[in-house]
Amino acid sequence: MKIPSSSATDLNKKDLRHMLTMNEFTKDEIDDMLELMTLLKNARKDNAIPELFKNKTVGMIFEAGSTRTRVSFEAAATLLGGHAIFLSKRDIHLGAKETIEDTARVLSRMCDVIVARTNDGETTQKLTESATVPVINGLDTVYHPTQMLADIFTMQEHLPEGKELTDLTVAFMGDETDVCRSLLLTCTKYGINFKQIGPKKYHMEEKWLQLADKNCQESGAHYEITEDTKKVSECTVVYGDSFYWTTQVDEKEERLAAFMPDYVITKELMEKAAPGAMLLHCLPANDKEEITREALEGDYSVAFDQSENRLTAQMAIIVYFTRHYVKDPSKEVREQHQNKINAFLEKL
Structure with a gap:
């Protein structure tokens, strides 16, 4: 007797969406996510989060290390009444003994959401092509959408009196x-203005600027x-990130010389x-490299509120996409099911 799949594989495909980049969402959709974050954060403050993910599971593929992304998704699933399974590259056969596509198909039959932190965007894309549950990009070499949702929410929480998000100008200091x-x-x-301030060698590539041009035509940003570091005088948000990452350790001295x-x-x-x-930093912070401890601990710093809001974002993401x-x-x-199972067990 074949029993129909009890997983999300039978979803109506028109309702299935993935989260690869924030650029794929409209401003109205982002506003919906921000409002959902507000509701869930207020519920958490009162220890009254509804179990909107009860008896459901997040499968988390992590090819790279993580603190905030991993902990926030695991905690979010638990707070919503569900569960999260951490899968490092040592735990599964992703792209080795098993194709990425087959991994996506199998996890879709056992989990209700797949979170993927991968070493390249192609892996994440392949997961979305075969998964029948939402795939959330937890960071690849191209985008970090879950971080963005926390960032925008944090900016909104700390807006100056009488200001809107669209009144802000963000300065990203670095690469x-x-x-x-x-x-x-x-x-x-x-619709938020943006500046990248850093050495010319590390400026944004043209292909990304073309996408930004299209956005600006629609949003007015x-x-x-x-x-020019003097341009920071025009900015209401200053944002820090490492001047080098784990794949760039061999460039560390060259990069530090360029930025410091x-x-x-x-x-x-x-x-x-x-x-x-206000000061934001996606963390981890490298003291005395891209930021000083004095700045990180300043009254204007909201970096640790921003970090906490990774949890707020992940709760909203899980609910929004399921x-x-x-x-x-x-x-x-x-x-009905309990009675049938109990009746069978009594006969054993």
Whole structure:
């Protein structure tokens, strides 16, 4: 007797969406996610989060190390009444003994969401092509959308009196990282102005600027790519990230020489920013490299609020992308199955 799949493989495909980059969403959709974050954060404050993911599972593929992304997704699933399974590259056969496509198909039959932190965007894309549950990009070499949602929410929480998100100008101090690239596109999509401030050698590539140009035509935002640190005076948000990442350790000395000391976020640099400017940092922070401890601990720093909001974002993401098919069965259906199983067990 073949029993129909009890997993999300039978989803109506028109309702299935993935999250590869924030650039694929409209401003209205981003606003919906932000409002959902507000509701869930308030519920958490009162220890009253609804079990909107009860008896459901997040499968988390992590090819690279993580603190915030891993912990926030695991905690989010638990708080929503579900469960998360961590799968490092040592635990599964992703792309080795088993194809990426088959991994996606198998996890889709056992899990309700797949989170993937991969070493290249192609792997994440392949997962979406075969998965029948939502695939969430937890960071690849191109984009970091879950970070962006937390960032925009944090900016919204700490807006100056009488200001809107679209009144902000974000200064990213440093290299064209996945975070920088994602910020450029997310900000210009939403209508927030953006500046990348750093050495010319590490400026944004043209292909990303073309996408930003299209966003600006629709949103009215503008961006600037510059070496001039004086431009920070026009910015209400100053954003820091590492000047090198794990795949760039061999370039560390060259990169530090290029960025330091001019592009390091210091107390003095923050004093040159627009009045009331806030400081964000995606963390981990490298003290005395891209940022000083004094700046990170300043009254204007909201970096640890930003970090906490990774949890807020992940709760919203899980709910937003599963809202069409995570439904509680009726009391009658539960009792029906319980009675059948109990009757069988009594005969054993």
